[in-house]
Amino acid sequence: MPSLTATPDRELLVVPTTPAAVRVEQLTRVYAAGGQPVTALDGVQATFDRGTFTAVMGPSGSGKSTLLQTAAGLDRPSSGRVWIGDTELSGLSETKLTELRRTKVGFVFQAFNLIGALTVEENITLPLRLSGARPDRRWLAEVVERVDLGSRLRHRPAQLSGGQQQRVAIARALAMRPDVIFCDEPTGALDTQTAAEVLGLLRSTVDEHGQTVIMVTHDPVAASYADRVVVLADGRIVADLPQPGADRIAEQLASLGRRPRLSREG
Ligand SMILES: Nc1ncnc2c1ncn2[C@@H]1O[C@H](COP(=O)(O)OP(=O)(O)OP(=O)(O)O)[C@@H](O)[C@H]1O
Numbered sequence: 001m002p003s004l005t006a007t008p009d010r011e012l013l014v015v016p017t018t019p020a021a022v023r024v025e026q027l028t029r030v031y032a033a034g035g036q037p038v039t040a041l042d043g044v045q046a047t048f049d050r051g052t053f054t055a056v057m058g059p060s061g062s063g064k065s066t067l068l069q070t071a072a073g074l075d076r077p078s079s080g081r082v083w084i085g086d087t088e089l090s091g092l093s094e095t096k097l098t099e100l101r102r103t104k105v106g107f108v109f110q111a112f113n114l115i116g117a118l119t120v121e122e123n124i125t126l127p128l129r130l131s132g133a134r135p136d137r138r139w140l141a142e143v144v145e146r147v148d149l150g151s152r153l154r155h156r157p158a159q160l161s162g163g164q165q166q167r168v169a170i171a172r173a174l175a176m177r178p179d180v181i182f183c184d185e186p187t188g189a190l191d192t193q194t195a196a197e198v199l200g201l202l203r204s205t206v207d208e209h210g211q212t213v214i215m216v217t218h219d220p221v222a223a224s225y226a227d228r229v230v231v232l233a234d235g236r237i238v239a240d241l242p243q244p245g246a247d248r249i250a251e252q253l254a255s256l257g258r259r260p261r262l263s264r265e266g
């Protein structure tokens with residue numbers, strides 16, 4: 001919806017406002033199964049603008065994966081709201097939610113999650129085939145070129161290096177032209193050089209294609225590819241840093257280690 005802004009000479013300007021790529025409001029996720037309830041997310045509030053690259057960091061168990069999964073519509077929050085673009089997820093039926101996940105978001109995980117029996121090309125086009133969408137050949141060719149796998153399309157995942165497999169997973173995530181790509185430790189299983197390639201690829205999807213990337217990582221160097229670093233601890237955002245360098249990120253994480261642990265009950 002356009003908003004009205006008063007200029008100093010009291011004229012009114014119409015400023016078009018596009019919705020953020022992803023927005024979460026008072027997001028809470030309590031896991032209740034098996035004894036003591038665990039509050040994985042505790043009132044998280046965040047906006048991820050279109051065409052930006054955000055790293056989500058924080059200690060193990062701080063809620064990073066839970067934030068990604070609830071923000072992406074893979075998991076429903078206990079309370080709070082999530083928007084992807086201008087669609088609010090809580091209002092959606094399971095069918096609509098599945099459709100939104102297939103068309104608007106892409107996922108990349110640490111364990112590439114490729115299907116071993118399928119070729120590279122079949123893995124990349126699998127989401128398209130599942131959704132019944134007609135493959136856009138030109139877009140697919142562009143995606144394959146971006147991940148530099150043109151000569152490997154007929155290979156199976158086991159015949160590829162870790163970095164190449166992750167590039168297949170990224171191509172699969174890009175195949176549907178999603179607005180947002182969620183990555184959970186995408187470089188966790190890769191060596192430094194290969195990780196740099198994958199991060200460069202994610203960076204270029206933001207810079208050259210205006211997509212939005214939200215990436216969980218433990219690695220300050222990986223996080224330094226992002227425009228912004230959000231730090232979680234005990235299910236809450238405890239720092240939100242615009243363009244920190246790897247040193248600043250490492251410092252911030254070290255300071256968390258020195259913090260007294262917050263009570264989950266309180
Ligand atoms: N399915 C589940 N059932 C019960 N508790 C869960 C479940 N998934 C996560 N949790 C708990 O929620 C909290 C947050 O978990 P989450 O996986 O989001 O952490 P994380 O920050 O991604 O950690 P890591 O860096 O180790 O991947 C943890 O205490 C975890 O044990």
Ligand SMILES: [Mg+2]
Nearest residue numbers: 064065066184
């Ligand atoms: Mg995790």
